[in-house]
Amino acid sequence: MGEKLKYEWGEGVFTLLSWFKKEKVKNAKVLVAGAGALGNEVVKNLALFGIGHIYVCDFDRIEISNLTRSILFREEDAINHAYKAEVVAKRAMEINPQIKVTPIVGNLFSDIGFGLYRTVDVIIGCLDSRIARYQLNRLALRAGKTWIDGSIENLTGVVRVYTPGVSCYECGLSREEFNHIMLRTGCADVVRRQTSAGRVATTPISASIIGAMQVQEAMKVIHMEEGKAVPFKTLSGKIWRFEGMTNTTTTYKYSSWKNNCPAHEVWNDIIQSDTLTANMSVEEALDTLKKILKAKVIEINLRNNKFIESIISDRPEKKFDIRIPESKLDDYITRNEELRKLSYRTLFHKNFIENIDNDFPFKEMSLKDIGIPYFDVIQVSSDKGQFYIELSGDTHIYGL
Known part of the structure; x- marks a missing residue:
């Protein structure tokens, strides 16, 4: 060399x-x-x-x-x-x-x-x-x-x-x-x-x-x-x-x-939090957001990428538990042999969740797993109002 x-x-x-x-x-x-x-x-x-x-x-x-x-x-x-x-x-x-x-x-x-x-x-x-x-x-x-x-x-x-x-x-x-x-x-x-x-x-x-x-x-x-x-x-x-x-x-x-x-629509007054990362569990993220906002009630709005809990085919009628963000559904169906075959001749009905709060049944999942990417800004509704919070703990993912 x-x-x-x-x-x-x-x-x-x-x-x-x-x-x-x-x-x-x-x-x-x-x-x-x-x-x-x-x-x-x-x-x-x-x-x-x-x-x-x-x-x-x-x-x-x-x-x-x-x-x-x-x-x-x-x-x-x-x-x-x-x-x-x-x-x-x-x-x-x-x-x-x-x-x-x-x-x-x-x-x-x-x-x-x-x-x-x-x-x-x-x-x-x-x-x-x-x-x-x-x-x-x-x-x-x-x-x-x-x-x-x-x-x-x-x-x-x-x-x-x-x-x-x-x-x-x-x-x-x-x-x-x-x-x-x-x-x-x-x-x-x-x-x-x-x-x-x-x-x-x-x-x-x-x-x-x-x-x-x-x-x-x-x-x-x-x-x-x-x-x-x-x-x-x-x-x-x-x-x-x-x-x-x-x-x-x-x-x-x-x-x-x-x-x-x-x-x-412009998102202004974004709160940056180095303690928040997409690798956190939903439960941990909700608790952290309550502390940041000094709020008792917290709800994360998923906006355009809903969380799909399950899908149901209509012919034959069958339920599939998948638990993925909607953006990953097409890949999931393509990789699953049974779903791929069904997709050619049936419709799928989605059971989805748009807002994440303490009633979310899969709080052990990470924010990333439910569809929130690294270094995202999440829209949060609370008893103190609506806020935009940046997952600033993820800046290293992008070399920042």
């Missing part, structure tokens, strides 16, 4: 740029949602710029078809059916050993704690379905963060920048699109299937161009300073479209922001 080179990434290159702030970039945190063709290009470019900490989330595995447009994947990855997020993280740190890339194998709305959304500087969406964009938009706006959406098909690509107070993905949906999403998001297990079903014909060129534009916009967001003039314009409130068939680019104004949109 040869001696390692001693150098600082980008020194004498990026530092020649008048707008480039080395410490800002080195300390920046970026969340990349999706590790397919776009995600590959985005993470590669973030690594080349030297972004200090990149988080990449994807629950999917690599297939042979991914190799034609994903620069960080290799044939052996497809043969091994490796997780996209893990391979992207590994290869990005090979490109730039001075950064940290944390893979999150899971779903962006049920496996990433909301604390991480609050922590990162900007979010980049490399998604392939309306449902996933809808969920990411709500989480980003709830955290008060700008998110940069990219989409590609054939020789065409589009970049949109959604900024709180300026533009919102949900505000721009037609009634038909919104109703379609509401129908599909009735069950979290359906959401998982739909977010992985968006296979489209595209090229590595489209992915490269759109991914580059997304990272360029992210760098602008990272360099923004409140009250200070910046030497560049952003695509905030705009749509940038590349049409490869005709070699044209067009920028449209897109400031869609409706005052009554439910996606504009």
Whole structure:
């Protein structure tokens, strides 16, 4: 083994740029949602710029078809059916050993704690379905963060920048699109299937161009300073479209922001607690919350990821005790041979729990087991009012 080179990434290159702030970039945190063709290009470019900490989330595995447009994947990855997020993280740190890339194998709305959304500087969406964009938009706006959406098909690509107070993905949906999403998001297990079903014909060129534009916009967001003039314009409130068939680019104004949109919910005054972690049992968490809030009655609201106690098939009528969060139901059915066979010809009725209190029958289970991810922010109702509490004891999970 040869001696390692001693150098600082980008020194004498990026530092020649008048707008480039080395410490800002080195300390920046970026969340990349999706590790397919776009995600590959985005993470590669973030690594080349030297972004200090990149988080990449994807629950999917690599297939042979991914190799034609994903620069960080290799044939052996497809043969091994490796997780996209893990391979992207590994290869990005090979490109730039001075950064940290944390893979999150899971779903962006049920496996990433909301604390991480609050922590990162900007979010980049490399998604392939309306449902996933809808969920990411709500989480980003709830955290008060700008998110940069990219989409590609054939020789065409589009970049949109959604900024709180300026533009919102949900505000721009037609009634038909919104109703379609509401129908599909009735069950979290359906959401998982739909977010992985968006296979489209595209090229590595489209992915490269759109991914580059997304990272360029992210760098602008990272360099923004409140009250200070910046030497560049952003695509905030705009749509940038590349049409490869005709070699044209067009920028449209897109400031869609409706005052009554439910996606504009912002969680403020969040209480941070280093004593709370997703590994705690429900019983221990309820007791700890009572002490923190000085309350006698506590109820944890599970919101969009209900706890499924059991499911009942209608033909034949049979009860299955499963005790898992709704987001894990699809995987559970797929792995269980009896349920998998039934799923082709029967309906399942769910017995679920939405609110966790002292009457919860499985208090020995951990918060993680019932569907609350590490470093999440939980909504708590009590006799003292409603509060948002961060599981700050989990920051080490994300290398913070």
